[in-house]
Amino acid sequence: MELDLTWILLGLPAAFALGWIASRMDLRQMRMANRQAPRAYFKGLNYLLNEQQDQAIDAFIEAVQNDPDTSELHFALGNLFRRRGEYDRAVRVHEHLLSRADISTADRQRAQHGLALDFLKAGLLDRAEEALRKLEGTAYEGQARLARMAIYERSREWPEAFAMAQLLETSGEANFGIRMAHYRCEQAREAVQQGDMDKAMDLLTQTLRKQPEAPRPRILLGQLQMNQGQAQTAYATLVGLFERNDTAAPLAAASFVKAAQACGMLEAARDVLQTHYLKQPCIDVLDAITALDHALQADPASLHSAASERYLNHLQKQPSLMAATRWLMGDREGSADLPAPVQKALEHATKPLARYRCAACGFEAKEHFWHCPGCQAWDSYPPRRVEEL
Template sequence: MIQIETAWLLLLPVLFGLGWLASRWDFRLESRMDEQERMRQQRSTFKGLSLLLNEQPDQAIETLVKIAQLDPETIELHFSLGNLFRRRGETERAIRVHQHLANRTDLKSRDRDHAAYELGRDFLRAGLLDRAEASLNRVGEGKYAIPAKESLLEMYQVERDWKKAIVAATELAALQKKSHQIEIAQFHCEIAQEALRRNDLLEAEQSIERALQAVPNQARALILQGDYLLAMDRPAQAIEAWNLIAQNHPAYMHLVADRWMAAFTSLDRAKEGLNQLADLLPTQGSGELLDIVHKHTMSLLGANAAEQMLVEVMQHSPSLSALAKLAETRLILAKTDGPATRVTDLQATLGLLKLRTTSLARYTCGNCGFRARRFYWQCPGCNHWEAYSPRRSEGVVISGPSM
């Protein structure tokens, strides 16, 4: 009996050792399987990336989807998949991926903010603006707060919801520690312009004051202030407001010159108003202001005075547009008392000049180079505010789209 007990005692360490070896073997086998799985996922990931680089997005998506199904915890891969779906135009699939992440409670707040931001961009791409706004407003104060506010600001401008745009720009300025006063002033001006259009003079006045608080003596706000005063039948005060433009922003006077003349005419001071506009021509004689001054000079003083004015402009500010106006004026005079040959010559010259000035005269955005026949406060090409030069260019301009 004693010998049996001793044998069992000797056998116990052996059994223990065998158990330990079995556990180690099982652990190594499990580790090897995990390593093989990890290597398989890595190979699949590299395969997906290779397919992307080789411009085979459909096959790349299939490969990456399989990886995501094998390991639901691959958060970054889900984000990559969602963005890839959005770039491919498959917004419904992108929304499903990002919505799944945004609704997961086990994610870190940073990842949930990321998901909410990406989901908002998906909804924007799909044109679901209400849902995009709700999703972007879910983004917290972390890394994605600024891009979310930027997306909201862009969306509100597309919707022309200027009041929400003002709030978004103010919040964005606080986050970026960067001024957005120019945009805020423009948003108030948009509200004022719409109010003037529907004859809501109280809202127009309040919005103009807020625009001037954001950017004192801003050109557009002063123009609208004059329009408001003219609508209130106060032409003398409208002229005072527009005088600030003549003093501080003379390049913008062509935007208000016709209404300036209407205000002076209502006060029986039309020639005085015309003289003040003509005084700006030495520095502003190459743009639309010259066209307006020429038109009113012809109306008030006649063709001879218009010709003399244009000759002076050609001396200090020669341009194709001024030369075309001079040829037009001389053609009118020649038709009255000139020989037929002179009329024919002037008609041919004027035709060539008009063809040339029509094709070249453009307003050009200083940010993206977008060219247009009319002046815009917000560039239609890049959506930047006050990027357009108020002066038309007649020479070679930087390359860019036009309209």
């Protein structure tokens, strides 16, 4: 059969025309998709700026469907899910990004960081820690270590938290000396609860040697030494707080008085407290001076007179309902003439004023906390009562 050249000559232009039409249709569809993706993206951005998160999520989902290869849209969608508390959906978005082979190393690290935050916000601490470990050696290493340290604090894994703080300090993130002292103090408290006094003593002694300016290990060490019958050593440990006018010294005032009474250093202790009080007037230190006066003097009338005068002088410096109550008690020789309802009313009125308040979240408590149970902040409790703030 002979090949008809006429059909070949007619078919070539037809094939070219069909190919050209098909390419134009593909370009048109591509332009339409590209126009739809930015339109959906900007619509989502507008919703986000107006704090309409539900509509923003719908718009970003539409944009992702139109352009599934755009990683930025996935990141935006994952962050939105996490902010809304839809952690399972945020995890799926970031895991999808990590499963892709076409994203850059920077985007992969970013997705890993987002996944760790998803687990952290969801309270899945084990999975969050595992995800954060994979960020070692990346641009997110410092943030990951800080997050891991927070995880160890929440789970009370103090040795791990200490090790992480050391890594952060070594890398130049910040000075974590005081924080590490807190971790050692927490370990010492656990050792005391377990009855291992030697371990607690070693931990506090080493911590005080490395961080002599940290007040907490000094206070805990002095209290532990008192409980172990080492009154003279406890006195020497605690006196440093008052001699250098540490702001946390009032927290150790009661323990310091007990140590002074046990080792016969009443007059020396009173002089130390008086000097400190003149520089930093405080109701706790004033109560400690009054307690030492009771131990030094035997005449009840003189004691009550001196106490009344002391609290009256304090009132002239600082208005204080607590000091006024103590003045009334001292002025009436043990409140013998003060009616019971008045005593009860005064005690009821001063109780809230004797609390400690977190400066970060406002959580109040009867005792002083170094680690706020409300907001988990460290050193957020001023060492003074609410009334004195």
